[in-house]
Amino acid sequence: PDDDPFYSAHKFNPFPEAIEQNGVELQDVTRREQQIRSKTGDSKPMSPDPLVGSAASDLATAVDSLPALLDRKKQLEVHTSILQAVMNEVASRDVPQFYELETSMATGSFKNDVGKAKKLVLELVTDPKKGNVEDKVRLVLVFCLATKAKSTDVEEVAEAMKTALETRGSAINSDGSQRGTLGKEERNRLAQGMRAIEYLKHFRSMNMMIPMSEAMEDTTSSTAAGKDMLSSFMKSATNQATGLLAKASEKVGSMLGKSQKHHATRVVEHLCEMKPNSEDDLYLYLDPKVKEDVDVQALRQMTRAPVREIIAFTIGGGCYGEFQNLQMLANERRTVSYGSTELVDPCTFLSQLGQLA
Template sequence: MSLSTSASTDNSLKSHQLSAITSLLSSSDSSTNSDPWKILIYDTHTRSIISPLLSVSSLRSLGVTLHLMLHSDRDPIPDVTAVYFVLPTKENLDRIARDCSRNLYKSAKIASCGRMERRTMEEFAGLVVTTGGLGKIETLSDHYVDFVSLEGRLFHLGVKESYCLYNHPSANEEEMNRCMERICTGLFSVVATLGVLPVIRCERGGSAEMVSRRLCKLLEEHPTLRKHAVVGSGQHGSSRPVLVVMDRNVDLVTPLQHVSTYQALVDDVLDHEANRVEFSVSASSDAGNSKAPVRKKLDVDPDSDPFYSRQKFNPFPEAIESNGTELQDVTERESHIRSKTSEGTGGSNLRSDNAPSTDLATAVESLPLLLERKKKLEVHTSILQACMNEIAARDIPQFYELETALATGSYKSDPSKAKQLVKDLVTDPSKGNIDDKVRVIMVYMLAVAAKNADVDEVVQAMKESLETKGLASSSQPSEANTSTATRGVLTKQDRLRLDNGIKAIEYLKKIRSMIPSMNVIQQEDSSSYYGASGTASSDMITSFMARATNQATGLLAKATDRLGNMMGKIHKHRATTIVENIIEMRPNTEDDEYLYLDPRVKGDVDVAALRNVTTRAPVREVIAFMIGGGCYGEYQNLQLVGKKVTYGCTELVDPCTFVDYLAKLV
């Protein structure tokens, strides 16, 4: 068993997990007469864990000469040790036992990414004894790293269709328990990897309480973690992190809303998974000869890419402007260095004084780093262009602006105006694709608590408009969630998306009365803007427009008339408000309703009594976890809390996929 107790350079969850997995792979070299070279065998789940952490070159530096999928056809390599890093399922362990019996490798070291149950271990032991492969197994160990770290403070558990798993009307108790247990063990891995013993706060009832109580019990029964994590912890967790566990049903508006920040927009309008972005671009062609679009795949690491790290939370127009400015600066510096290099090679420039040669050497040394930076900026230029194409074709700022107004209560006292604005937008054939239209209707019905009759009226108007007018042609090659229908004609794919969207709307109509917390109004933060104040925000837009007007060509100029209203005021989403209320222990808020569970205290802690303790230290770190799926918009919004917030979820879901989940529950 492995627990993370050592300090990390940046102390983030991702760095702790990287340290744990590096130790896992390095430990296989420690046995006597062990060959330092090894092969790594993983399953689909553990590959998703390793991919954001270790590149091929990094694996090679750890002695991994080859990495293979567990369930692929593999040739024998009898002189090499195999490290099996897998999820401890029966299917996986059966395959490992089969490999051992076939003598594929010199020896096998089995590392479970999570906890292996005693019964599973006993069954596996019996199997390898029966098949004759026991002699091949050197070690069998648990490593609590069963989660995917995409960034320093962003993780998910890889539980696919998690919202459907526990909300489906036909889900039985056994399926529910299995789902909750899977989430609990994943969260335990997070806590164990960090080497902390958090205070747990959760909503009463439902999935959040089920998971939290199981996790608390698991932590109570784990002496190793308690021993390491108890050092430096104050009474009632005064210096310990707070783990806030929430259910997706507490806010269904956020995962459906259109967004304005760079990273969240990439996830919304392009194919984006595991820090890889994919999109189609028009292929260059000879005159008169059309070519099929080319699929582009680009990797972006928010931790190692300076531009992405700085711009991922910023409004899309700011990212465009910064990309252009930085790229121009790098290009000018590159030209300057190359000109100096060219001058330095001429015989007439040679002097006894070594100053020119020193300058030349410095310039030459800086060129590779400059070219690498330029390469990364050009990657973002391509991504920004792809996003801009989608934004322009679908007029996404119109949806973002209206949804923001609805979500922050601008039309709370005028529901008829809200209905008309939504109706006008979804019946305009030049605005959005079918998913855009469905999403704004769903935000309208949830944020305004619209009557079913009004929702039906808007849906019917949308259907009639699509049947008679269709959709405006997209300027982009076909994407998964982008219609290519010509005006007045709906494709088969469009009709499927429309039917799917209507099913999702019907599901929300059925359940929203049972979950009052769904109808929430997001709170505007009067002190937080993308500028610094209301005036500053307006000035920023004006300045942005002025600079764009001065450019005859380029992405910034093209964006001018499309993106002005995507640089507005920040508003706090439901999860952000909940976390703030809990860590500040504000009375008459969610803090009164959320359970307080402490693995070091028997029974539930009385929140009201704890609030009166005058020596209570402030919370310095928070882990906010969403059961049922999370999104980039929510992750980014939680940074408004002003503390170190690590955001996690059962899975990261883009808005269109979340609509699909809702449709499956009808």
């Protein structure tokens, strides 16, 4: 994938920026292609004038570049198709609505009103027109982790979700089929999700978890900015791409331009800055140049060279989202590498939680 110039340039960019640049680059390539084709359509005889000869040479160069230009256009059109497919999937499941509520709970918006959070979660998980099994299980898990809801409230929400899914089905099944009763695979996923919820309830009762509102720092850009970027792309892309993407843009627009700094990213940032009264006070410093223990207080008072290379390794399960979030600390002079005992996708992680119950 890194051989793809568009992917290399935008793989860590926010979704709306990738959409915007895809439209800009596709429009530019299309314009250059049309310019070359319009020149080659001129059938006038060659003139002996040296200026004309120079122009002919330039034209020959342009024609020679056409195959590469067409390959570039083809690559960009593939990205347009991918963006369209992602947006259609997001829109068909009403993912933005789940995302908004999950983010609000995770960032502490319902810290003093758990009852309201419970009401909103209940409405979503029992609505057969919204989300699939994983979307609803994930929402209940976030409700369990991000709020101070009582175990009885979590149980009530989980049972309501289970009953609604078993009797009325979900908006879209795992095989992409439309709303209907759950198939065998979806029922297995639901049972697995219920076990995962039970495990997290037990784990939460042990008070061993960092509150979600403390583990995520909001670095949100405005939602309006995300919508503006999407609208700009829709206008600048080709008519076909615009038509395809327009169908999903309204629902997707509400979740564009938003990001939070995850716990791992904040920890690494604090360690790099040696920030007092943070995780920096708890972590061990190892310096091969120092024979004895490192005096952290003295080290803080010294003039240090900025950190140029970061390697963050998680003992246990890691994920692509955490790796991507850590790239918020990377720049032209700093690289961030990431590793973990195991890299798992969300559905695999949910399965593992269910197995622990």
